[in-house]
Amino acid sequence: MMRGPKPSLCSEVTMQRRSGSFPLALAASLLAAAACKQSTPEKSSATAAASLPDKIVIGATLPLTGAEARIGGFYKEGYELAFEEAMKAGGILVGGKRIPVTLQLLDDTTTQATAVSLADRLINVDKVNFLLGTYSTALVQAQSSAAEQNRIPYVNGGGAATAIYQQGYKWIFGLLAPVELLADAIMRWLDIQQKSGKLPKPSIVAVVWENTSHGKDFRNGVSEFAKSHPGDYQVVLDEAFELNAKDFSALINAVKAAKADVLLVDAHLPDYITMQRQYVTEGMCNKVLSYGARGSEKQAADALGQKNVNYVLSAVWWNSQLGSKGLNKHFVDIFRAKYNRQPEWYQALGYETARSLFTAIEQADSVDREAVRAKLASMEIESILPGGKLRFPAEKGQQAHNPFVVQQNMPDGSAPIVYPPDVANAAGVAPRPDCKG
Amino acid sequence: MARGLELLLSAVLLAGLYAMMAYGLGLIYGVLRIVNLNHGGMIMVGAYLGWYLHERAGIDPYLSLPIAAVVGFATGVVIYGGLVRYLPRGPAGGVQSLLLLFGVWLVLRNVAYLQFTGNDQAIRTDYSTKAVVVLGSALSLNRLIVFALAALLLVALDLLLTRTYLGKAIRAVAQNADSCRVAGIDVERIYTFTFGFGTALATMAGLLLGTLFPFNPTFGAGELLKSFVIVVLGGLGSVLGTAVAALILAIVEVFAILLLPAYLTGAVGFVLLVLVLIFRPGGLFGQRVLG
Numbered sequence: 186m187m188r189g190p191k192p193s194l195c196s197e198v199t200m201q202r203r204s205g206s207f208p209l210a211l212a213a214s215l216l217a218a219a220a221c222k223q224s225t226p227e228k229s230s231a232t233a234a235a236s237l238p239d240k241i242v243i244g245a246t247l248p249l250t251g252a253e254a255r256i257g258g259f260y261k262e263g264y265e266l267a268f269e270e271a272m273k274a275g276g277i278l279v280g281g282k283r284i285p286v287t288l289q290l291l292d293d294t295t296t297q298a299t300a301v302s303l304a305d306r307l308i309n310v311d312k313v314n315f316l317l318g319t320y321s322t323a324l325v326q327a328q329s330s331a332a333e334q335n336r337i338p339y340v341n342g343g344g345a346a347t348a349i350y351q352q353g354y355k356w357i358f359g360l361l362a363p364v365e366l367l368a369d370a371i372m373r374w375l376d377i378q379q380k381s382g383k384l385p386k387p388s389i390v391a392v393v394w395e396n397t398s399h400g401k402d403f404r405n406g407v408s409e410f411a412k413s414h415p416g417d418y419q420v421v422l423d424e425a426f427e428l429n430a431k432d433f434s435a436l437i438n439a440v441k442a443a444k445a446d447v448l449l450v451d452a453h454l455p456d457y458i459t460m461q462r463q464y465v466t467e468g469m470c471n472k473v474l475s476y477g478a479r480g481s482e483k484q485a486a487d488a489l490g491q492k493n494v495n496y497v498l499s500a501v502w503w504n505s506q507l508g509s510k511g512l513n514k515h516f517v518d519i520f521r522a523k524y525n526r527q528p529e530w531y532q533a534l535g536y537e538t539a540r541s542l543f544t545a546i547e548q549a550d551s552v553d554r555e556a557v558r559a560k561l562a563s564m565e566i567e568s569i570l571p572g573g574k575l576r577f578p579a580e581k582g583q584q585a586h587n588p589f590v591v592q593q594n595m596p597d598g599s600a601p602i603v604y605p606p607d608v609a610n611a612a613g614v615a616p617r618p619d620c621k622g
Numbered sequence: 623m624a625r626g627l628e629l630l631l632s633a634v635l636l637a638g639l640y641a642m643m644a645y646g647l648g649l650i651y652g653v654l655r656i657v658n659l660n661h662g663g664m665i666m667v668g669a670y671l672g673w674y675l676h677e678r679a680g681i682d683p684y685l686s687l688p689i690a691a692v693v694g695f696a697t698g699v700v701i702y703g704g705l706v707r708y709l710p711r712g713p714a715g716g717v718q719s720l721l722l723l724f725g726v727w728l729v730l731r732n733v734a735y736l737q738f739t740g741n742d743q744a745i746r747t748d749y750s751t752k753a754v755v756v757l758g759s760a761l762s763l764n765r766l767i768v769f770a771l772a773a774l775l776l777v778a779l780d781l782l783l784t785r786t787y788l789g790k791a792i793r794a795v796a797q798n799a800d801s802c803r804v805a806g807i808d809v810e811r812i813y814t815f816t817f818g819f820g821t822a823l824a825t826m827a828g829l830l831l832g833t834l835f836p837f838n839p840t841f842g843a844g845e846l847l848k849s850f851v852i853v854v855l856g857g858l859g860s861v862l863g864t865a866v867a868a869l870i871l872a873i874v875e876v877f878a879i880l881l882l883p884a885y886l887t888g889a890v891g892f893v894l895l896v897l898v899l900i901f902r903p904g905g906l907f908g909q910r911v912l913g
Contacts, residue, residue: 250732252840254740396885425885429844431639431835432872434632435879435887438625455742455836462834465751466762488744488836493751 238314240285241277241552243542244307245317246328251295253321256531260320260343263528263535264288266520271543278547286543293319297327304331314552315340317538318359320531322346322398329357338558340542342534346398350582358561358577359584360502360538360570364399364477367500368406368449370589371475372418374498374604375447378615379417384446384472391422391445391471393436395452400425403451403477421445428453433460437467446616451477458488465493472616475499481592481600495596496617498603500589503530503537503570506602506610507590513569537569571608628759633869633876635761638769640868642830643845644852645775646823648864651853653796653816656706656719661824661849662842663727664694668828669837670734673745683745683833684767690829691822698821701726702814727842734839744836768830775823776865783861792816851895857905867906870894 245264248257268288275283289311293300300319307313308331316332318325318341325344332339333354345361378384392407394400404423411418422443426436437460440448448471452460457479479485480499505527508517516536520528528536542557544566549556561577568575570587577583591604593613603613643665650658668690675681675689705726709718753760783789795802795812802809831837831845852871856863871891878887898906 250735250740252740252838254735254838255742258739393884425883427885427888430888431844431848432632432636432876434636435629435876436884438628438632439879439884442625455838458742458744458836459834462751463762466753467760468753484742484744484836488746490746490751 237280237282237284238552240287241279241315241546242287242289242311242313243315243317243539244289244291244304244311244313246291246293246300246303246307246319246324248295248320248324249292253295253324256320257292257295259529259531260535261290262520262524263342263532263537264290264317264539266523266532267536267539267543269523270519271539277543279550279552284552288317288539289313293324293328295321295324297324300324300328301331304328305335308332308335308337313337315542315546315554315557317341317542318343322349325349325359326398329354332356337554338542338545338561340538340545340561342538345402347402347582347584348398350584352582354582355562356558357583358541360534360541360575360587362502362585362587362589363581364402364451365406365409366586367478367589368403368451369410370500370591370604371449371477371498372407372410374591374613375473375615376414376417377604378473378613383615387417387419388446388472389444390418390420390447390449391424391440391443392420393422393424393426393440393448393450395428395456396425397428400451403449407449426456429455430459433463434467436460437463437469440471441467441469445471447471447473449473449475449477452479454479454482454484458485461485461489461493461497465489470617470620472620473498474617481594486594486598491596491598492619494594495619496614497594498591498613499594499600500591501530502587502589503533504590504592504602505529505533507569507571507608511573512567516569533569537575541566541568541575571605627757629876629880630873631756631759631761633873635765635769636876637865637869637872638772639765639831639834640848640852640872641772641776641865642768642823642827644849644856644864644868645779645861646820646827647846647849648853648856648861649779649823650817650820652860653792654706654813656709656723657716657850658817658820658824659720659723659846660701660726660730660821662846663730664697664821664824665828665831665842665845666734666837666839667697667730668694668825668830669745669832669841670738670743671825672829672832673743673837676745676747682747683829686829687771687826690825694822694825695818697825698818699814701821702817706817707810707813731839738839740838740840742836742838745833747833750833762834764833768834771830772865772868776861779861788812788815848891851891854895854905855898857907860905860907863905863907870906 247260248254271277271286276285291303293303316337316339318339319328320343322344325341326349329349333356336356339356340358342360344359345364347363350359379386379388392404394404408420411420422439424436457476475498478499478501480497486494505517507513545557545560545564549560565574565576571590572587575585577585588605590602592600593603594600601611602609603611647658647661650656671690671693672683672686675686676683705722749763752763754763754766783793791807791812795809799809852864852867856867874890874894875887878890
């Protein structure tokens with residue numbers, strides 16, 4: 186049995202950038218990067234076991250500073266957990282032997298240009314074997330073209346917009362299901378409530394979305410569902426808003442005038458907090474309220490007060506409440522053992538993204554990029570994601586289409602899963618009992 | 623009609639917010655002819671200061687305003703004395719001051735990252751979601767207070783600039799620094815005070831903004847841009863112009879939703895800016911100098 190090698194210096198390069206003195210960290214980074222460059226394995230010729238590299242280097246960038254630094258840090262935790270687990274097993278099994286795998290992680294500072302140039306550096310200077318993706322649609326979209334041009338497998342768990350996968354790219358694989366499905370999951374839960382007589386028929390719906398590809402996909406999901414259920418839903422307000430707006434009063438005024446039963450908003454956390462503050466201040470209360478993927482965050486409850494986030498619905502790509510058995514339990518257990526807290530969907534997606542790439546390499550039994558790409562394209566494996574299987578369907582541009590889990594905030598601070606029924610641990614509440622009149 | 627009234631009240635409150643953001647930038651430009659790019663950085667500092675004092679010491683954000691003013695003033699004096707005073711004056715120093723103050727902003731931002739991480743923070747008080755009914759419309763108590771403070775500051779600034787020796791000296795330096803030296807005014811002292819005062823205004827604005835919006839170390843960038851629009855719109859160097867421009871911008875933005883999709887309302891201000899620069903390059907209030 187092989188002993189696990191020492192932690193890779195390369196994988197630690199950018200971790201040092203977050204703490205300690207900057208000049209020292211910069212100098213260390215440069216030295217370490219030079220060392221990495223020398224020790225990076227040459228591109229192997231795939232099939233011959235004799236040409237297998239001494240180690241597999243997987244490159245990635247994440248937004249460790251800048252606007253998405255918080256979430257970038259979460260993805261880093263997921264990646265590191267997956268690499269640590271692989272190394273505990275002695276590495277990735279290729280050609281009958283376990284090959285150590287290391288992560289070369291760089292900080293893309295939440296900027297598209299940096300994400301692209303660092304991806305280019307990882308591919309052409311550091312000569313990494315494969316790439317893992319960064320976080321946020323904008324960065325993944327920018328970076329994906331660099332991966333495609335260089336014909337290197339790029340597996341990401343941070344870009345959800347369908348626009349990324351509609352470009353006909355062959356080397357890009359995404360684990361985040363499209364945001365249309367997020368809206369669809371919320372609408373399906375609404376449908377159950379309506380069919381059980383808890384919501385009026387037709388239900389008046391107002392949909393408000395951030396003016397990004399994420400928001401557009403959300404809006405499409407709602408309108409497609411409403412169109413496919415004629416007579417059940419009437420979308421009376423369909424408005425977009427700019428990110429980080431300072432005043433939502435005009436928009437909230439329009440929602441009030443629409444007299445909607447259901448208000449569905451797609452927003453990032455800062456806009457969710459700002460908008461919900463104004464919504465509550467205006468004394469508004471729709472029978473059902475959702476902010477898309479946002480809603481259950483502790484930061485929101487801290488900023489708004491628990492009573493002001495009660496009964497808000499949110500849909501996410503993964504939830505730790507799924508972790509009672511199988512792979513999910515294993516992931517939650519090892520995450521808690523390492524970080525001493527519950528994982529959120531960000532870490533889960535980071536972990537699963539890395540794990541799926543490792544699996545493809547093992548299935549290809551090679552580090553040949555084309556062989557690994559082919560295995561990713563045909564992959565169907567057990568997964569921690571809702572639905573239990575992971576695959577990258579070609580007809581969907583190699584974007585996974587796992588279902589979302591819908592949660593609802595409860596007054597006790599919990600956010601049980603209310604949809605889909607097979608994993609739900611609560612029925613959910615509609616209409617909101619805290620609405621007056 | 624009722625909707626029109628609600629929109630108008632919203633616009634007035636938003637104007638108070640915008641004016642608070644822009645006073646400091648306008649004052650520094652009016653006197654020193656320097657575009658203080660670190661204005662955004664100090665807005666961010668003010669927000670974190672309010673949050674820190676509220677979270678750690680339990681001080682109400684509005685009671686923290688004097689602390690923010692002192693911290694902001696001291697920071698401004700240090701930045702001026704240590705950096706800005708060595709720059710060439712007038713148009714020759716334009717690029718240098720932009721680069722220098724942008725650098726200071728980047729330093730502040732990265733210090734905030736190191737200290738507070740990139741997580742979004744928010745200040746929550748008992749009155750964060752409280753409303754007051756005015757003419758049948760529910761108005762945010764927080765926004766009303768911010769508006770009242772903005773109006774109060776406008777009056778105080780006007781009194782300072784028109785009724786005090788210091789204010790008259792500031793206006794004189796803004797008009798002609800060389801003549802002031804001949805007349806015995808300590809111009810460097812006036813510059814130092816003005817830079818400190820403008821920075822204090824930015825810090826206080828940041829604290830007030832922090833009571834309304836979540837923030838992280840990147841906070842202040844959008845606010846700087848909007849402040850810039852307001853200051854140019856109102857006429858560089860005009861305090862009253864700044865307040866009126868803030869009102870005009872807020873009204874145009876809020877009422878634009880009646881004609882445009884909501885996501886385009888933010889762009890209306892920039893269209894207005896371009897129009898003003900084409901047809902009235904000195905701003906709506908011409909070339910007035912402070913007050």
